[in-house]
Amino acid sequence: MAQKLTLKKIAQDLKVSISTVSKALRDSYEISEETRKKIQEYAKQYNYKPNSIALSLKNQKTKKIGIIIPEIVHHFFATVISGVEHVANEKGYQVIICLSGESFDKEVVNMEMLANGSIDGFILSLSKETMSKQDFHHLREVINQGMPIVMFDRVADDIPGDKIIIDDVTAASEATDFLMRKAKKNVGILSTVDYVNVGRLRTQGYSEALMKRGVEVNQDLILKIEDIDHCDELIEKFIDNNPSLDGIVAVNELFAVTASKILLRKGKRIPDDVAIVAFTDGMLSKYSNPSLTTIGQNGYEMGGIAAAKLIDRLEQDQKDEERYETVIVKTSLIERESTP
Amino acid sequence: MAQKLTLKKIAQDLKVSISTVSKALRDSYEISEETRKKIQEYAKQYNYKPNSIALSLKNQKTKKIGIIIPEIVHHFFATVISGVEHVANEKGYQVIICLSGESFDKEVVNMEMLANGSIDGFILSLSKETMSKQDFHHLREVINQGMPIVMFDRVADDIPGDKIIIDDVTAASEATDFLMRKAKKNVGILSTVDYVNVGRLRTQGYSEALMKRGVEVNQDLILKIEDIDHCDELIEKFIDNNPSLDGIVAVNELFAVTASKILLRKGKRIPDDVAIVAFTDGMLSKYSNPSLTTIGQNGYEMGGIAAAKLIDRLEQDQKDEERYETVIVKTSLIERESTP
DNA sequence: TTGTACGCGTTATCAG
DNA sequence: CTGATAACGCGTACAA
Numbered sequence: 125m126a127q128k129l130t131l132k133k134i135a136q137d138l139k140v141s142i143s144t145v146s147k148a149l150r151d152s153y154e155i156s157e158e159t160r161k162k163i164q165e166y167a168k169q170y171n172y173k174p175n176s177i178a179l180s181l182k183n184q185k186t187k188k189i190g191i192i193i194p195e196i197v198h199h200f201f202a203t204v205i206s207g208v209e210h211v212a213n214e215k216g217y218q219v220i221i222c223l224s225g226e227s228f229d230k231e232v233v234n235m236e237m238l239a240n241g242s243i244d245g246f247i248l249s250l251s252k253e254t255m256s257k258q259d260f261h262h263l264r265e266v267i268n269q270g271m272p273i274v275m276f277d278r279v280a281d282d283i284p285g286d287k288i289i290i291d292d293v294t295a296a297s298e299a300t301d302f303l304m305r306k307a308k309k310n311v312g313i314l315s316t317v318d319y320v321n322v323g324r325l326r327t328q329g330y331s332e333a334l335m336k337r338g339v340e341v342n343q344d345l346i347l348k349i350e351d352i353d354h355c356d357e358l359i360e361k362f363i364d365n366n367p368s369l370d371g372i373v374a375v376n377e378l379f380a381v382t383a384s385k386i387l388l389r390k391g392k393r394i395p396d397d398v399a400i401v402a403f404t405d406g407m408l409s410k411y412s413n414p415s416l417t418t419i420g421q422n423g424y425e426m427g428g429i430a431a432a433k434l435i436d437r438l439e440q441d442q443k444d445e446e447r448y449e450t451v452i453v454k455t456s457l458i459e460r461e462s463t464p
Numbered sequence: 465m466a467q468k469l470t471l472k473k474i475a476q477d478l479k480v481s482i483s484t485v486s487k488a489l490r491d492s493y494e495i496s497e498e499t500r501k502k503i504q505e506y507a508k509q510y511n512y513k514p515n516s517i518a519l520s521l522k523n524q525k526t527k528k529i530g531i532i533i534p535e536i537v538h539h540f541f542a543t544v545i546s547g548v549e550h551v552a553n554e555k556g557y558q559v560i561i562c563l564s565g566e567s568f569d570k571e572v573v574n575m576e577m578l579a580n581g582s583i584d585g586f587i588l589s590l591s592k593e594t595m596s597k598q599d600f601h602h603l604r605e606v607i608n609q610g611m612p613i614v615m616f617d618r619v620a621d622d623i624p625g626d627k628i629i630i631d632d633v634t635a636a637s638e639a640t641d642f643l644m645r646k647a648k649k650n651v652g653i654l655s656t657v658d659y660v661n662v663g664r665l666r667t668q669g670y671s672e673a674l675m676k677r678g679v680e681v682n683q684d685l686i687l688k689i690e691d692i693d694h695c696d697e698l699i700e701k702f703i704d705n706n707p708s709l710d711g712i713v714a715v716n717e718l719f720a721v722t723a724s725k726i727l728l729r730k731g732k733r734i735p736d737d738v739a740i741v742a743f744t745d746g747m748l749s750k751y752s753n754p755s756l757t758t759i760g761q762n763g764y765e766m767g768g769i770a771a772a773k774l775i776d777r778l779e780q781d782q783k784d785e786e787r788y789e790t791v792i793v794k795t796s797l798i799e800r801e802s803t804p
Numbered sequence: 805t806t807g808t809a810c811g812c813g814t815t816a817t818c819a820g
Numbered sequence: 821c822t823g824a825t826a827a828c829g830c831g832t833a834c835a836a
Contacts (some may be wrong), residue, residue: 241468
């Protein structure tokens with residue numbers, strides 16, 4: 125097993141000094157053609173690669189970005205990571221991933237681990253628990269140490285950092301209005317509890333769309349779900365309680381597809397009896413039966429923007445311009461079988 | 465913005481030497497109670513954390529493991545990562561993720577990037593292109609440098625490293641037999657081209673199950689799909705060409721759910737007319753309509769085992785026992801609506 | 805009890 | 821043209 129090659133070993137083998145080797149490999153004009161060639165060939169033959177840890181230490185830059193998300197098995201987050209990874213790699217950065225599992229403590233621990241020099245900056249989407257606690261001290265600490273943070277999707281409003289979000293209010297409003305334009309009179313929403321930003325905002329957009337058309341908001345048509353694991357019963361009860369329901373906006377695929385199955389089981393037709401629009405365009409929407417009309421959140425694009433913003437900030441060392449930006453990524457309504 | 469605290473700065477501030485600080489923080493008996501307390505309190509107050517890069521360089525260990533997978537948006541891979549991450553974090557390791565996007569070149573580049581000292585070991589699942597080329601020089605190089613590799617799912621048989629796989633042959637055989645036990649007489653398989661290991665093995669298992677029951681293997685009932693993007697037409701043609709088809713084994717969810725939609729559209733009933741068993745238990749299987757009976761690959765478990773094996777190997781520095789292990793993870797047949 | 809010196813791998817600066 | 825030295829941050833063997 126050939127031990128990993130270092131400048132030192134090359135220097136020993138070729139009986140020159142370390143600095144000569146270093147310079148030769150960087151094509152320094154100070155080194156004679158002859159030695160340069162000799163060293164470069166030797167390095168190439170034995171496949172020398174500079175040790176990135178040593179470089180990190182020297183340059184005080186790791187060329188790595190850390191990303192903390194609640195769950196990787198959610199398609200949306202996977203898409204975002206994919207976008208982050210793509211842009212980051214293009215710019216010579218690597219991506220370290222940690223999962224909070226929606227837990228505040230794990231989010232804090234992960235941030236602390238990564239903040240000890242492992243990475244140059246953060247991209248993150250906050251855990252549900254963090255959102256409900258509204259405790260952001262860990263973010264503040266990291267920022268105080270001069271490490272930039274880009275948040276996406278689940279963001280903390282009053283934290284200094286760039287934010288990449290979609291306009292949830294408008295998107296939900298458009299989804300609702302879309303259903304009403306399809307002559308649906310009793311549109312309900314399957315949302316999350318209010319401390320989840322996106323749930324609150326989407327509920328708000330839903331209400332606004334109704335009001336704009338002079339329809340009164342009926343609280344019975346708003347279901348706020350806390351625990352995703354037992355959404356079935358809640359949704360079924362909701363449907364039973366609202367026999368006139370003819371349109372549903374769901375804040376995620378899962379709620380939508382669950383509702384769809386329950387409706388079909390009860391003999392309703394989709395989209396004729398009840399039409400559905402879901403947030404988050406993922407595998408479920410595309411391949412479920414019937415396929416779902418969705419609001420695409422363009423996660424890949426969000427991830428790319430987040431990475432680009434972060435790397436920009438890392439590479440313009442002037443930390444003047446302490447003005448942080450909030451980018452609003454456009455959503456797209458993708459029509460499928462669940463709407464007329 | 466408080467600059468990141470180092471031993472050096474603490475030493476300056478407290479007017480002691482660096483090593484005194486270092487020792488004090490590690491509770492060395494060499495340091496007097498008094499100074500120790502003073503230093504520890506100061507460190508705590510200003511939230512000192514040792515720089516992990518410096519530690520990596522010193523210890524020649526990064527406590528990071530690299531994972532390279534084809535795509536993160538595939539639920540199976542996301543599950544595996546989740547398992548890796550869980551076990552790794554438990555043992556104090558971080559996870560760096562790179563995506564090959566099914567491209568050989570990107571896989572090579574990523575490996576080289578990570579192998580330059582960024583990580584202690586690899587977990588990977590090979591890209592399709594790598595499988596078809598059968599070019600594993602990048603793996604050999606890394607291994608030659610003394611970096612352990614654990615492969616899962618898509619593995620290279622003759623590469624020295626641990627392997628975590630499922631018994632694809634047996635699983636496919638069981639799936640096929642399960643359909644035959646349900647009185648299905650003409651079971652077909654939607655598979656991938658043969659250079660994708662799992663496709664080949666599952667096709668083999670399918671054939672074996674037929675032969676065991678004295679049924680002749682009919683090549684018309686075997687569809688090998690190369691490009692996942694245009695599987696619709698292929699599957700539709702396949703179904704049209706086999707009117708007596710009454711059972712389908714699909715090597716992934718997507719093929720299964722696509723077939724399911726096409727069948728329903730053609731007025732077939734599932735599972736009465738055609739029953740379906742899919743590999744990879746993901747969101748689609750669970751929530752599609754009808755939900756799919758699947759072979760669960762237990763990705764979370766695979767990831768956990770891979771991480772545990774890798775870390776074991778990293779921490780037992782004796783690299784004696786150069787005997788590598790192949791762990792076969794049990795699959796589980798999860799019955800849902802697509803089978804009687 | 806405290807401090808000095810060294811090494812991990814690299815590069816930049818300065819001396820020869 | 822080449823080599824020695826310092827520095828990045830840390831831990832530790834050794835010296836005071």
